[in-house]
Amino acid sequence: MGVVEILVHMHDVAAGLNLTWSPPADLCGAALRRLFPSAPAGREPWPTLQWATGRLALPGLPALTSWRWDGTPRG
Template sequence: MNPVSAADLDAAIASLAGGLRPAASKDWTTAAGTGDLDAWHTAEHIGDCLLSYAAQLVSRRPSGYLPFLASLAKDASSADALEFALAGSAILAAVVRTSPPEARAYHPTGTADPGGFAAMGCAEVLVHGEDVARGLGLALDPPRDVCARTVARLFPHLGDVSDLDPWTALSWAMDRVEVPGRAKQTGWRWRGAPPEE
């Protein structure tokens, strides 16, 4: 399986944009998002999270997160929220693209390399993007090859999932769907560190 790359993150971003732009004029503060968050705050979370990953990788911080939060202005529109999520994602893709393979930085699930941050970015964009889409009565249609590489990179402990559609496998791994015959992934955790480390 090829490592997750900046190109995979680009494809995840394109899926997010294509899936959510048709609803950018709706009120995302009244639509469900992730957990207790509405769609607007879920999009804000995507932008903040991916900017944080980019900062970690640029700084190569060996322990702890850089102590900052990126947030939307209180009067930001739904379209602004989507653009913030897309911008954070694109910045992470640019940082992954320009980071040497040996770069490492802190993440609570293991010191990660550029491919690990790319995989985490893909998972955040696609799964939280789907959370937003569902709240708006839509659905994403992510590239299956990106989903397969993301699952292989982040969830090696789940074993062989090649019998599942890769998007279903990623959604199951992050406890968004149940799969008959497989344990529910309550309390899921991915692996940030490279497989060989």
């Protein structure tokens, strides 16, 4: 959960400074698989993570107006 918070808020900081910033795809993919298992597969990880946290729309999918991560323990 902390990783997601850092990634999305670092993007906010960068945008506020007019900087382009994009996190590593493997880190975004791992966060998606762990915390957003119902996120659409087969898409770029960073935009999909932004979609999963209600920050943007994806082609064919509107931006979410509410969201929750799934922190259920996995065995």
